[in-house]
Amino acid sequence: MSEFGAEKRVVISPDPTALAESVANRLLHRLLKRTRAGIVEHIAVTGGDIALAVLAAAGASPVREKVDWSLVHVWWGNERFVAADSPERNEWQTRRALLDHIAVPAENIHAVAAADSGLDLDAAADAYAQELALFAADGNPWPHFDICLLGVGSDAHIASLFPDRAEITVTDRSVLPVRESPKPPPERVTLTRPVINSAARVWLVLAGSDKASALGLALAGASYTNVPAGGAKGTKRTIFFVDAAAAERVPAELIDQEYY
Known part of the structure; x- marks a missing residue:
């Protein structure tokens, strides 16, 4: 395995299907190795077509049955503030792609409150920040994610941190409400950049020629406020x-x- 620390590197698959299967295989084998050693794992997942394809590939893999899911906690890097049963909701999509196919305890699934939960957007963001704080590690106000899985938009957004908006610059909070999102639905909840960057491994997954520009700018060292x-x-x-x-x-x- 190459040694390059946290420096950015690129792994290429021939097509989206191979890409999803490759990342899913890496995810499952990482979790298998760590849980076999008795290590509690916190992972952050996200929405988007290719990220969900990764989770669906993991949910279809026989390797999933070998992982001790009682040691795995699942969080979301962002969530769309819609009703709990809305197909637009990342949690709804993730459950059908992966969570419904694994024996993960309900208490290990850390979802953002839905729009019909009785909480408004600000309260939902605050509640998620408080839940993160309950699992704080190493003196940080949030848990240490082993893997943070991110999709990347054609505009280079990650989670619900969009270019040239205030949310991407916030460093003193773990979770933020997002209003008037450039991409529908307009209301969202997102982790902030410091939380994402506290993860041991940040895996960004991109497919399609429409993502080539975003990838090139990200690798070239463009400002994170723009990219x-x-x-x-x-x-x-x-x-x-x-x-x-x-x-x-x-x-x-x-x-x-x-x-690997």
């Missing part, structure tokens, strides 16, 4: 898992097919 994906960095690993179409502009020296 949020460029500001995502794990403390140990920062990996862009991409398909061939998204990789058109990737410098050869950043490609690391050996990463």
Whole structure:
């Protein structure tokens, strides 16, 4: 395995299906290794087509049955503030892709309050911050995620941190409400950049030629305020898992097919 610390690297798959299966395989084997050692794992997942394809591939893999899910806690990097039964909700999608297919205890699933929960948007964000604080690690006000899985939009947004908006600059809070989102639905809840960047491994997953520009800018060191994906960095690993179409502009020296 290559040694490169938290420096950004790119792993390329030939197409979206192979990409989803590759990332799912890495996710499951990481969780299998860690839970076999008795380690409690906190992971953050997200929505978006390719990220959900990863979770669906994990949910269909026989390896999932070998993981001790009682040691795994699942969080969301962002959530759409809609009704609990809305197909637009990341939790709703994740349950059908993965959670309904694994033996994870209900108390290990940490979902953002829905729009019909009785909480308004601000209260939902505050409640999620308080839940994060209950699992704080190493003196931080939030848990230490082993893996934070992120999709990347064609505008280079991650979670619900969009370019040139105030949310991407906030460093003194763990969770924020988002209003008038550039992408519907307009109301959302998101983790902040410091929480994302406290993860040991940040895995960003991109597919399609429409993501090539965002990937190129993120790798080139563009300002995170303009290119949020460029500001995502794990403390140990920062990996862009991409398909061939998204990789058109990737410098050869950043490609690391050996990463596992």
